[in-house]
Structures are given as C-alpha cells and as structure tokens.
Amino acid sequence: MFFIPDHDLPSANRQQRLARRPDGSPVASDFALAEAPVPDPADGEVLVRNLYLSADPVQRGWMARPDVQQVGETVRALGVGIVVKSRIDGIAEGDIVYGIFGWQDYAAASRSDILAHVGTPRVAVSAYAGALGxxxxxxxxxxxxxxxxxxxxxxxxxxxxxxxxxxxxxxxxxxxxxxxxxxxxxxxxxxxxxxxxxxxxxxxxxxxxxxxxxxxxxxxxxxxxxxxxxxxxxxxxxxxxxxxxxxxxxxxxxxxxxxxxxxxxxxxxxxxxxxxxxxxxxFDHADRFEAAVKELSELAATGAFHFEEDIDTGMAAVPDALPAILTGKNKGKKLIFIGRD
Amino acid sequence: MFFIPDHDLPSANRQQRLARRPDGSPVASDFALAEAPVPDPADGEVLVRNLYLSADPVQRGWMARPDVQQVGETVRALGVGIVVKSRIDGIAEGDIVYGIFGWQDYAAASRSDILAHVGTPRVAVSAYAGALGxxxxxxxxxxxxxxxxxxxxxxxxxxxxxxxxxxxxxxxxxxxxxxxxxxxxxxxxxxxxxxxxxxxxxxxxxxxxxxxxxxxxxxxxxxxxxxxxxxxxxxxxxxxxxxxxxxxxxxxxxxxxxxxxxxxxxxxxxxxxxxxxxxxxxFDHADRFEAAVKELSELAATGAFHFEEDIDTGMAAVPDALPAILTGKNKGKKLIFIGRD
Missing domain, CATH: 3.40.50.720 (NAD(P)-binding Rossmann-like Domain)
Incomplete structure (x- = not known):
C-alpha cells in the first residue's frame, strides 16, 4: 500500500467536462474544467482517487453518442486509481483499480465500472492503464x-x-x-x-x-x-x-x-x-477482463513486455491529450498523472 | 442399372472447346464443336459417358485463367454420367458419377476428377449435378x-x-x-x-x-x-x-x-x-464432397427438397447455356441432356 486510504478528502472534485459535442475530431476547447463535491460512495460502490487519467481513441466514439456522453457532464474516460473508501465486499481501501472512472479526481464506481480490480500492482501502476489495461x-x-x-x-x-x-x-x-x-x-x-x-x-x-x-x-x-x-x-x-x-x-x-x-x-x-x-x-468482454489482466501482469512481472508511456502531469494537461493521440503526436500510451495535484 | 455398360462406343467423341478466351462475360461464339477419338481409360481411370452437362458460374473464373483452361481445349465443366469402363477399384461399370468431366460425350476420369461416386442414384440422375451436386x-x-x-x-x-x-x-x-x-x-x-x-x-x-x-x-x-x-x-x-x-x-x-x-x-x-x-x-472441400452428397441424397429421397431444373437437350445447345445463366435467363439448374444424342 503506497497511499494513505484515510487521507483528508478535498472540498472539491475537479472534473474535465464535455463543453460541447466535437465537430469531427475532438479539440482541447471541447473540454472545460469544473468542480463538484466529492461523491459519497453508495452501498456497492467504492470511492476511487484517480492517479492516472487515460486518453483513448474509443472516447471519440463515446463523445459522438448522446446516449453515452452528455454535454456538460464529466468526460467518460478510463483511469487507474486507488480505493479510498470501499463499500464493495472484496475490494479493500488501498487497492488499485482500473476502470471507467471519468476525467476527474474522484469517482464513485460500481463493480460494473471497474474493469480490473488489481489489488496490489505487480508492475508500475501506470501500466494497468496501457499494456496491462x-x-x-x-x-x-x-x-x-x-x-x-x-x-x-x-x-x-x-x-x-x-x-x-x-x-x-x-x-x-x-x-x-x-x-x-x-x-x-x-x-x-x-x-x-x-x-x-x-x-x-x-x-x-x-x-x-x-x-x-x-x-x-x-x-x-x-x-x-x-x-x-x-x-x-x-x-x-x-x-x-x-x-x-x-x-x-x-x-x-x-x-x-x-x-x-x-x-x-x-x-x-x-x-x-x-x-x-x-x-x-x-467492451463486450468485460467478464474476462480481470482474468486477462492477471495473466498479462504475471508475464509483465517477469519483464516479458516492453512498453512506452507518454505521461503528462496535472489536470490542466488533460484537454490536449485526446487531440494528441488522434493526430499521432504521442510517443507511447498517453496518460495524465494527477496523483500529486 | 439403366444403361448398357458394354454399349458400342462411337467412332468420335464430340467436344465443346474454348475457341477463344472470353472478353468479359462468355458468349456462345466463344465455344466451338469439335471431335476427337474416344479416350481409352488408363489404369486408375474410368471412361464416363456424360448424360447431363452442367453450366455453372464457376466456369467463368476457370475460363479466365490460362493455368486452368487453355484455348482450343475441351471446356472444363461439371457433368453427371455413367461409367462405361472402369479401371478404378470400387467403381463399377454402370455406376453414376459426378465430376469435372468437361463438355464432351466421353471423359477419361481419374479419382480426383470425380467429386461424387454416386453408384445407384436415389433420385433423378440430373439432381446430382444441381441440388445434390x-x-x-x-x-x-x-x-x-x-x-x-x-x-x-x-x-x-x-x-x-x-x-x-x-x-x-x-x-x-x-x-x-x-x-x-x-x-x-x-x-x-x-x-x-x-x-x-x-x-x-x-x-x-x-x-x-x-x-x-x-x-x-x-x-x-x-x-x-x-x-x-x-x-x-x-x-x-x-x-x-x-x-x-x-x-x-x-x-x-x-x-x-x-x-x-x-x-x-x-x-x-x-x-x-x-x-x-x-x-x-x-473445391477446397473435395474430400468431404461425397459424404455430403450421401447425406443430402438420403434427405432428398424422402422428398425433403424441392428443386427446379432448366434442361436443354443436345450438344448443340451447350454454347448458349453459360451465357444464359450469367444473365439470369435460366429457371432452375441449367443442364444439357446429351444421353440420347
């Protein structure tokens, strides 16, 4: 465990929201920073503190669909984070999780939002959003x-x-x-x-x-x-x-x-x-995802895979990440580290 | 057995040959009638008297390929016929066979030319070139x-x-x-x-x-x-x-x-x-063809399948058959009966 689960929660949860629906390929100005209260996890949810936010091509499709992503709401996105409060049996505070947590500091995530309950990571946490994500x-x-x-x-x-x-x-x-x-x-x-x-x-x-x-x-x-x-x-x-x-x-x-x-x-x-x-x-294979992460991370722990990462830092860097990967400007898996903001 | 295996062979074997390579879709004048001696089957071959010659879309592809069909040679074609001489163990004179026998009266056919050794037919012989072919x-x-x-x-x-x-x-x-x-x-x-x-x-x-x-x-x-x-x-x-x-x-x-x-x-x-x-x-499944014909013909013998046939008669009708099916003029499986010429 490398994070203090009972850390003091901040007064606000920073979010990158969809300011308008992209006209073609998304640009940075399609997104806008906002704040909301840190959510309280319901029964069957965990509160996740995102460490790495991810930018993935699939988001372009999500943003185009009003039934998936509404304008004004937090951008649907993958991320890897640490559980700071758990109301899900079998998931402990301090565990690493990977899932659809949105471009925000804190997410209240149900089991179906969590693609992989990593627990204790075998390799660098960031890998769980890329080579092992x-x-x-x-x-x-x-x-x-x-x-x-x-x-x-x-x-x-x-x-x-x-x-x-x-x-x-x-x-x-x-x-x-x-x-x-x-x-x-x-x-x-x-x-x-x-x-x-x-x-x-x-x-x-x-x-x-x-x-x-x-x-x-x-x-x-x-x-x-x-x-x-x-x-x-x-x-x-x-x-x-x-x-x-x-x-x-x-x-x-x-x-x-x-x-x-x-x-x-x-x-x-x-x-x-x-x-x-x-x-x-x-996303049709969510039920097999966690087992696959386990297989891959066992191999990764032996040094089987080389992977490149392209990590920016800070919530302000988020809007540029998706346009960058869609135009091929990234050099490895694009992530934004927000764990020390 | 509905044919006399030791019938007198004629002096000539009529053939429809490829007169020229079709320019686009084949037309009747791409074919020309010719005669050759009736072949003598070698060891491992049978002499087949064709009863029904078949016109099939696949022939268009065959005719376009110099490695498959040469100009001046008998048109590569499927047919159903009767064995009049056998030098293949397990195939008897009088047996019905279906295979790549060419547009001609008589073919010397090896085992690999024969797609299905029907033996005694369960339904009309013509069906073995269509619904059961x-x-x-x-x-x-x-x-x-x-x-x-x-x-x-x-x-x-x-x-x-x-x-x-x-x-x-x-x-x-x-x-x-x-x-x-x-x-x-x-x-x-x-x-x-x-x-x-x-x-x-x-x-x-x-x-x-x-x-x-x-x-x-x-x-x-x-x-x-x-x-x-x-x-x-x-x-x-x-x-x-x-x-x-x-x-x-x-x-x-x-x-x-x-x-x-x-x-x-x-x-x-x-x-x-x-x-x-x-x-x-x-044609990648030649090894399974005969078993499939058996399964289908057992069903067909119970009346399971309705099939339509469009049968012309006589060697002179052959050149029109392929252009007809390629322009959709046929009303059922196109065959040419030459068993009584």
Missing part, C-alpha cells in the same frame, strides 16, 4: 480468440507501435510467430524492431506498401491484426494467405464516416482467399 | 460449417432462388431458422416462398432494400448467406445483428473486376457489429 487486454484477447499465433506464422499488424500494436507484436513473437509491423514514422519503425518483437517493420507513409508486403512475406500473411482499415487494409487483404484471418480492431485510417467513405470492394478477396474477417470490441 | 453441397457445407442455422435465427440469402440459394432456404427452414430471400424477379419471389422454404422474399430490383430488411427483421439478421456481394452486401451488412455471420459464396453482382470496382467501406460494420465474414470455396 484496455489496449493490452484487447491485443491479448483478440489475437488469442480469433487467430492464436502459431510458430512460423506471419502476422501483419497495423499501427504496430501503438499500445495495442506493440503488445500484439510481443505476444505474437513470444508464441514463435513472425510479426511484421506497419507504422507511420521511421522512429516508430525502429522501436518496432528493437523493442516490440517485430521481425521487420515499415513506414507505410514512405514505402510502396504492396511491394514491401510481397517482399516481407512472399507467401502472404496468416493473420492481419488491423487497427487502421482504409487503404492499408485494402492492400493487406491482397497479400493474405488463403484461409488467413483478419482481426478488425480499429479504423484509425478513416477520420470521418460522414459521408460514408468508399474504397476497393473486398468481397472477392474474402471469397477467393477463403479468408475470415472478424471484428473485436473489448 | 456442387450447388447443393456448397449450400450444405458452407451453411453448416460457418453458421449452422438454429431455431429462431433469421437467415438472409441473396440469389435466393438460384440452385445454391434455394437449397440454403430449405436447409435453414428444416433447421427451424427463418430464411429471408432476395431475388431478381417477382416470379422467383413467389417460388422462394411457395417452394424454397423462405418465410419471406423480396425482389431487390424493385424494393427499397434497406426499408425491406428493417421490416423483415427489425432486430437484424443472424446470418447472411451472400451470393452477390455489391450493393446488396453493403446494405445487408448494415442490417446484421451484432456477432452475426456473413458467408461469402459468390459475387454475382459484380460483372467485372477490371478495373477494380469500389463501394462503401465496410470495416467499421465488421468492427462495431463484431461480425465474422468468411469465404467459402467448395
């Missing part, structure tokens, strides 16, 4: 559910240096497969091969993607773990082995779906190559 | 492998009145599912609901497809058995239930893939609905 668990479950990597298989990954992609590379490499990464800068290409387990990696912005894929795996790819969609997907699909598997995990290549964008028709590739293409939504 | 086995294996229909599930089918689609409807209905058919004429719509097991069917050419799908299954579809691709696929995908399954079995909506056609980007639907989209190529 939603992105890492996504990589772990999607890959192992849909296309468990086997020795000798070639696994193509888009946004290979992102928090999901960097874990996919390392998980695939640990299984004896040969991960090939696509990423958007030469610096990230270097990280992929030096630290994220990739056998090779390419800057899709500057290479001839078709030629590079043909050279990287002349027989094609067994698996494509796709975080981008768009033209990268179209090209990758035409370099799949027959009976290959494609995991749809993100659509980072498409900034807007209004009006509906068009691209190459892909049904003939699905048919002729007898591919299987499957979508994966991590 | 490649189209029927495709419907049976693809549906049961990829999305086995369950009671209460809603199964959408494109080209619902085709030989594949009509069997999908009946197989799904037998399993207690609710098949919904899309087809291209009011006459075929009527057949779908009167004979092919469909709970409802629609003429996609004259209806507002999105509105019709929303009404036919307000909660969406569990399965889409897709024989068309194209705009029907794009619309159907947006009416799938979450975790639904799409079977890619044909691309009839796209007349040419050169230049590469474009359409709506579908990766977001795959992701957000957590769909699984799988391609099915029947």
């Amino acid at each position: 939603m992105p890492g668990v996504t990589a772990w479950l999607a890959l192992n559910d849909i296309a468990p990597p086997k020795p000798g298989q070639t696994v193509l990954v888009s946004t290979a240096a992102g928090t999901v992609g960097s874990m996919v590379g390392q998980i695939a490499a640990r299984a004896g497969a040969r991960p090939i990464g696509l990423t958007g800068s030469d610096e990230k290409v270097a990280l992929c091969t030096s630290h994220f387990g990739y056998a090779a990696a390419y800057n899709y912005k500057t290479c001839d993607l078709g030629a590079v894929l043909a050279e990287a795996s002349p027989d094609g790819f067994d698996t494509f773990y796709d975080n981008t969609g768009g033209p990268i997907l179209d090209t990758a699909m035409r370099h799949m082995k027959r009976y290959g598997r494609i995991i749809a995990c993100g659509t980072a290549a498409t900034p807007s779906w209004t009006p509906p964008p068009t691209g190459l028709r892909n049904e003939r590739e699905i048919l002729m190559r007898a591919l299987t293409w499957t979508g994966f939504v991590i | 490649m189209p029927g086995v495709t419907a049976w294996l693809a549906l049961n492998d990829i999305a086995p229909p369950k009671p209460g599930q809603t199964v959408l089918v494109s080209t619902a009145a085709g030989t594949v689609g009509s069997m999908v409807g009946q197989i799904a209905a037998r399993a207690g599912a609710r098949p919904i058919g899309l087809t291209g004429s009011d006459e075929k719509v009527a057949l779908c609901t009167s004979h092919f097991g469909y709970a409802a069917a629609y003429n996609y050419k004259t209806c507002d497809l999105g509105a019709v799908l929303a009404e036919a299954s307000p909660d969406g579809f569990d399965t889409f058995y897709d024989n068309t691709g194209g705009p029907i696929l794009d619309t159907a995908m947006r009416h799938m239930k979450r975790y639904g399954r799409i079977i890619a079995c044909g691309t009839a909506a796209t007349p040419s893939w050169t230049p590469p056609p474009t359409g709506l980007r579908n990766e977001r639907e795959i992701l957000m609905r957590a769909l699984t989209w799988t391609g099915f190529v029947i």
Whole structure:
C-alpha cells in the first residue's frame, strides 16, 4: 500500500467536462474544467482517487453518442486509481483499480465500472492503464480468440507501435510467430524492431506498401491484426494467405464516416482467399477482463513486455491529450498523472 | 442399372472447346464443336459417358485463367454420367458419377476428377449435378460449417432462388431458422416462398432494400448467406445483428473486376457489429464432397427438397447455356441432356 486510504478528502472534485459535442475530431476547447463535491460512495460502490487519467481513441466514439456522453457532464474516460473508501465486499481501501472512472479526481464506481480490480500492482501502476489495461487486454484477447499465433506464422499488424500494436507484436513473437509491423514514422519503425518483437517493420507513409508486403512475406500473411482499415487494409487483404484471418480492431485510417467513405470492394478477396474477417470490441468482454489482466501482469512481472508511456502531469494537461493521440503526436500510451495535484 | 455398360462406343467423341478466351462475360461464339477419338481409360481411370452437362458460374473464373483452361481445349465443366469402363477399384461399370468431366460425350476420369461416386442414384440422375451436386453441397457445407442455422435465427440469402440459394432456404427452414430471400424477379419471389422454404422474399430490383430488411427483421439478421456481394452486401451488412455471420459464396453482382470496382467501406460494420465474414470455396472441400452428397441424397429421397431444373437437350445447345445463366435467363439448374444424342 503506497497511499494513505484515510487521507483528508478535498472540498472539491475537479472534473474535465464535455463543453460541447466535437465537430469531427475532438479539440482541447471541447473540454472545460469544473468542480463538484466529492461523491459519497453508495452501498456497492467504492470511492476511487484517480492517479492516472487515460486518453483513448474509443472516447471519440463515446463523445459522438448522446446516449453515452452528455454535454456538460464529466468526460467518460478510463483511469487507474486507488480505493479510498470501499463499500464493495472484496475490494479493500488501498487497492488499485482500473476502470471507467471519468476525467476527474474522484469517482464513485460500481463493480460494473471497474474493469480490473488489481489489488496490489505487480508492475508500475501506470501500466494497468496501457499494456496491462484496455489496449493490452484487447491485443491479448483478440489475437488469442480469433487467430492464436502459431510458430512460423506471419502476422501483419497495423499501427504496430501503438499500445495495442506493440503488445500484439510481443505476444505474437513470444508464441514463435513472425510479426511484421506497419507504422507511420521511421522512429516508430525502429522501436518496432528493437523493442516490440517485430521481425521487420515499415513506414507505410514512405514505402510502396504492396511491394514491401510481397517482399516481407512472399507467401502472404496468416493473420492481419488491423487497427487502421482504409487503404492499408485494402492492400493487406491482397497479400493474405488463403484461409488467413483478419482481426478488425480499429479504423484509425478513416477520420470521418460522414459521408460514408468508399474504397476497393473486398468481397472477392474474402471469397477467393477463403479468408475470415472478424471484428473485436473489448467492451463486450468485460467478464474476462480481470482474468486477462492477471495473466498479462504475471508475464509483465517477469519483464516479458516492453512498453512506452507518454505521461503528462496535472489536470490542466488533460484537454490536449485526446487531440494528441488522434493526430499521432504521442510517443507511447498517453496518460495524465494527477496523483500529486 | 439403366444403361448398357458394354454399349458400342462411337467412332468420335464430340467436344465443346474454348475457341477463344472470353472478353468479359462468355458468349456462345466463344465455344466451338469439335471431335476427337474416344479416350481409352488408363489404369486408375474410368471412361464416363456424360448424360447431363452442367453450366455453372464457376466456369467463368476457370475460363479466365490460362493455368486452368487453355484455348482450343475441351471446356472444363461439371457433368453427371455413367461409367462405361472402369479401371478404378470400387467403381463399377454402370455406376453414376459426378465430376469435372468437361463438355464432351466421353471423359477419361481419374479419382480426383470425380467429386461424387454416386453408384445407384436415389433420385433423378440430373439432381446430382444441381441440388445434390456442387450447388447443393456448397449450400450444405458452407451453411453448416460457418453458421449452422438454429431455431429462431433469421437467415438472409441473396440469389435466393438460384440452385445454391434455394437449397440454403430449405436447409435453414428444416433447421427451424427463418430464411429471408432476395431475388431478381417477382416470379422467383413467389417460388422462394411457395417452394424454397423462405418465410419471406423480396425482389431487390424493385424494393427499397434497406426499408425491406428493417421490416423483415427489425432486430437484424443472424446470418447472411451472400451470393452477390455489391450493393446488396453493403446494405445487408448494415442490417446484421451484432456477432452475426456473413458467408461469402459468390459475387454475382459484380460483372467485372477490371478495373477494380469500389463501394462503401465496410470495416467499421465488421468492427462495431463484431461480425465474422468468411469465404467459402467448395473445391477446397473435395474430400468431404461425397459424404455430403450421401447425406443430402438420403434427405432428398424422402422428398425433403424441392428443386427446379432448366434442361436443354443436345450438344448443340451447350454454347448458349453459360451465357444464359450469367444473365439470369435460366429457371432452375441449367443442364444439357446429351444421353440420347
């Protein structure tokens, strides 16, 4: 325990609220700082003091939906924090928890808000919001559910240096497969091969993607773990082995779906190559999340995974975090440390 | 046995050969009648007298590939015939066989050319080239492998009145599912609901497809058995239930893939609905074909399936058969009876 559970609660709970619904991609001025009373946890809730607030691409979708995020309310967000009051059996004060706690100092969280009850962390607390949080668990479950990597298989990954992609590379490499990464800068290409387990990696912005894929795996790819969609997907699909598997995990290549964008028709590739293409939504797997965090954190405690973090400090830094990751300005999992504010 | 195995062989074997490689969709003048000696089966071959020659969409793909079909050679085609000489253990003279025998009177066929050794037929011989042949086995294996229909599930089918689609409807209905058919004429719509097991069917050419799908299954579809691709696929995908399954079995909506056609980007639907989209190529399942024919023909012998046939007669009718089915002019499985020429 590294925090004093019965610390004096402040008079106000700082919150970053949604000031207006983003017009396209969110910008910092869509958010506004406000204060509210620190909530009192009801029976079946814990009071969480957030330590690290997280910025994740999924928030863009949440903010677009009036049924999920209302204007004027605290921004729906993931965070990792410490339990300062518990009214949930089995969760103790001082325990570390990860979940949907919002961009605020304090959250009253029910069991369903908590994605993982970490308890005593095995590695740095921040990791539970990244490599061992939603992105890492996504990589772990999607890959192992849909296309468990086997020795000798070639696994193509888009946004290979992102928090999901960097874990996919390392998980695939640990299984004896040969991960090939696509990423958007030469610096990230270097990280992929030096630290994220990739056998090779390419800057899709500057290479001839078709030629590079043909050279990287002349027989094609067994698996494509796709975080981008768009033209990268179209090209990758035409370099799949027959009976290959494609995991749809993100659509980072498409900034807007209004009006509906068009691209190459892909049904003939699905048919002729007898591919299987499957979508994966991590929030459908909340019941398996905690067990997956446990598996990953046991591996992480042995030093199995390298992960990069890009941590800002202080509540005032929060509004810039989401625009930064959506434009690729971050260098590792974007978090904001607010534990000492 | 309804044929005399030791009948006198004629002096010549009539063949429909590929006169030139089709420019786009095949036309009758792409084929030319020729004669060759009747072949002598080698050890490990049988001599098959074709009774019904088949015209199938897959031939279009075969004809486009110089590695599969050479100009000047007998057109690669499916047929059902009778064994008149056997040099394969376990196949007797007089047995009915179905396989890739070419558009000709007589074929020397090895075991790998024979998709199904029928032996003594349980139903009309012609059925073994349609409802119990490649189209029927495709419907049976693809549906049961990829999305086995369950009671209460809603199964959408494109080209619902085709030989594949009509069997999908009946197989799904037998399993207690609710098949919904899309087809291209009011006459075929009527057949779908009167004979092919469909709970409802629609003429996609004259209806507002999105509105019709929303009404036919307000909660969406569990399965889409897709024989068309194209705009029907794009619309159907947006009416799938979450975790639904799409079977890619044909691309009839796209007349040419050169230049590469474009359409709506579908990766977001795959992701957000957590769909699984799988391609099915029947020729990858040759080792299971004969067992599937046996299962289907046992059901067919009890009258389980209604099937429509569109049978022309005589070798001279063969060149028109493929253009007819590719433009939707057939009314049932297109076959040419040549057993009495």
